[in-house]
Amino acid sequence: MAQEEMRKGPWTEQEDLQLAFYVNLLSDRRWDFLAKVSGLRRTGKSCRLRWVNYLHPGLKRGKMTPLEERLILELHSKWGNRWSRIAREVSGRTDNEIKNYWRTHMRKKAQDERKLNKVSSIISPSSSFSNTSSFSSNSPDVDFTPIMENNERNFYHTGGQQKKVVDHDKGKNMKVYSMDDLWKDIELSEENETKSKQIMPSPIWDYCPNTLWMADDQDESKKFPMIYCLDNKDNTFLANNGLFI
DNA sequence: AACGGAATCAACCGCACCAAA
DNA sequence: ATTTGGTGCGGTTGATTCCGT
Numbered sequence: 001m002a003q004e005e006m007r008k009g010p011w012t013e014q015e016d017l018q019l020a021f022y023v024n025l026l027s028d029r030r031w032d033f034l035a036k037v038s039g040l041r042r043t044g045k046s047c048r049l050r051w052v053n054y055l056h057p058g059l060k061r062g063k064m065t066p067l068e069e070r071l072i073l074e075l076h077s078k079w080g081n082r083w084s085r086i087a088r089e090v091s092g093r094t095d096n097e098i099k100n101y102w103r104t105h106m107r108k109k110a111q112d113e114r115k116l117n118k119v120s121s122i123i124s125p126s127s128s129f130s131n132t133s134s135f136s137s138n139s140p141d142v143d144f145t146p147i148m149e150n151n152e153r154n155f156y157h158t159g160g161q162q163k164k165v166v167d168h169d170k171g172k173n174m175k176v177y178s179m180d181d182l183w184k185d186i187e188l189s190e191e192n193e194t195k196s197k198q199i200m201p202s203p204i205w206d207y208c209p210n211t212l213w214m215a216d217d218q219d220e221s222k223k224f225p226m227i228y229c230l231d232n233k234d235n236t237f238l239a240n241n242g243l244f245i
Numbered sequence: 246a247a248c249g250g251a252a253t254c255a256a257c258c259g260c261a262c263c264a265a266a
Numbered sequence: 267a268t269t270t271g272g273t274g275c276g277g278t279t280g281a282t283t284c285c286g287t
Contacts, residue, residue: 049257053256095276101254
């Protein structure tokens with residue numbers, strides 16, 4: 001039989017709204033099922049990705065703070081390219097975001113350092129750079145030692161399995177800053193950034209003004225029912241797991 | 246203002262893992 | 267024990283935006 005053709009490429013606002021609604025309705029699991037019943041012509045995989053990387057209310061957007069940068073550097077030197085592992089420790093950031101950040105910024109940094117190395121080797125052939133940890137290649141053995149003591153469910157943990165990784169590194173120290181210091185600093189810089197409006201909430205929530213909203217039923221493509229978003233100031237809007245409470 | 250290259254980021258792909266059938 | 271479906275994850279691609287000339 002003819003399989004309904006799946007859509008690919010960028011998501012439309014309409015699709016975002018539809019996805020958000022069904023995630024709220026069904027929770028962020030069973031993505032294939034959700035994709036089917038929602039009427040979205042997207043794969044479950046695609047829906048999950050869109051939710052996790054873009055629509056989730058816990059997402060922080062905007063530039064990485066210096067402390068986040070340091071944290072990523074530090075964690076990457078410990079875990080290598082285990083982006084999801086790193087993302088779990090950097091609150092509000094997705095593995096994709098961190099991966100992208102690393103690729104662009106670190107590549108640039110590496111280029112800069114290469115240039116500097118060239119210059120410095122001309123000036124002083126014996127000079128070298130000592131801080132190479134940020135460019136370490138992937139660690140062969142990966143450690144799952146939790147840095148944060150709580151077992152908070154990260155926003156992109158949507159119930160599926162995780163790759164099993166042997167914990168070889170337990171008890172080893174990799175101290176530059178204490179994690180308490182880092183988290184305090186992050187909180188502080190987040191506060192400052194919020195004030196300067198550099199961090200945006202996930203764009204889908206732009207459609208949820210403080211009071212109440214509903215899908216525009218004039219749009220012919222709307223297949224899902226009315227959506228009501230309550231004021232989130234009194235915690236009646238969305239729980240962290242994406243369910244209405 | 247126009248163009249080209251670099252940077253950024255959303256999205257896809259393929260594979261691995263796990264649980265249920 | 268094997269198969270299948272659902273999901274997580276890392277790598278990669280391609281479109282868009284930014285920036286310098």
